[in-house]
Amino acid sequence: MNAATIRARMLDVVAAVPEGRVATYGDIARLAGFPRHSRQVGVALREPGNEVPWHRIVNHEGRISRRGLDGSDELQRYLLEAEGVAFDAEGRIALRQYRWEMAR
């Protein structure tokens, strides 16, 4: 099992996240079958050109993660709000309500 395969599997899971819902990096890794690869999710999403709803992925706090590069974090927030995902005053998403969990 090489790294590329793992990333592809994760991207599959990301692609399965329904509109208006969000998932954490850890969730994606877990659902993809790689419980400890949360970081690689970020690596996978960083790759340009993949047609996946990367904006539905946030960290376990429900916040936008990324090192503020060219304001893509704002784009992410915009896209989520456009899907009906609300942010609280602290810039966090109510994971209780929007988190996409199909099993725990």
Place this chain on the structure above:
DNA sequence: CAACTGACCTAAT
């Protein structure tokens, strides 16, 4: 080839 880095997470304190 060793060391560092990072779109992270969890558990313990």
Place this chain on the structure above:
DNA sequence: CATTAGGCCAGTT
């Protein structure tokens, strides 16, 4: 709720 400590592993330096 805040902080710390540890884990995890592919990329990059």
